[in-house]
Amino acid sequence: MQDFSLMTTEEHFLLQDALKKNKKQVRKFVLIGVALMILAAVVPQLYLYKYSTPEEANQSLLSITNGWFWVWMLSFIVALVFALIKVTEVRYFTIKKDLMALQKGQIQVPLEAIYHENNNTQTNFMVLLPNTKRKRLFYWTRGALDGYKVGTEVEISYARYSRVILDINKK
Incomplete structure (x- = not known):
């Protein structure tokens, strides 16, 4: 949990x-x-x-x-x-639900996949959750985020329900 x-x-x-x-x-x-x-x-x-x-x-x-x-x-x-x-x-x-709950999560994982969408206005990160072997998609909505590669260990701070990334850092 x-x-x-x-x-x-x-x-x-x-x-x-x-x-x-x-x-x-x-x-x-x-x-x-x-x-x-x-x-x-x-x-x-x-x-x-x-x-x-x-x-x-x-x-x-x-x-x-x-x-x-x-x-x-x-x-x-x-x-x-x-x-x-x-x-x-x-x-x-889900974003509206996050704005009501005001909860964020933090996770440290390697990146599985990275892709840009919506004319490079959004970057999506696919990660493999530790201990569960399930993949989750997290969303960076502030444009194209370059400099991250598959396999890079990152620390992601995200909104709980929508999984919109609030902050991302390389480890």
């Missing part, structure tokens, strides 16, 4: 900044998703009613009056939700 301590005021502000960045990513993706959904709903209707008679258009699978169109739209919406989770690495609710 790992012990957790209280965050400092500076670490609290760093976590609030991570929440703002995450919220911005979520908003951007939702706007793109809504635009794609409108496009997926409107373009088939325009095509059907432009190039066929109204009777043929109403009987088409892509007609708004057909049940299969709504099944397709629901599937499209579900796919957008899963894409939102995958693309933006949504940690919004």
Whole structure:
């Protein structure tokens, strides 16, 4: 069992900044998703009613009056939700939980993998937890963090629930 301590005021502000960045990513993706959904709903209707008679258009699978169109739209919406989770690495609710609990953990482990995402605005560190043989992903949300290599022993101070890194040092 790992012990957790209280965050400092500076670490609290760093976590609030991570929440703002995450919220911005979520908003951007939702706007793109809504635009794609409108496009997926409107373009088939325009095509059907432009190039066929109204009777043929109403009987088409892509007609708004057909049940299969709504099944397709629901599937499209579900796919957008899963894409939102995958693309933006949504940690919004866990970061909010961290801001309420104000608990941080500290761990000293070697790095298993390092990668940058979101146009080099975030660096992710994969580590193997000691004594459990489970891997965990920790998130540095303040840009690309260079100078760390796989196998480097690091000490990570992180927010308890979201695993957003508050401080990282080489050992």
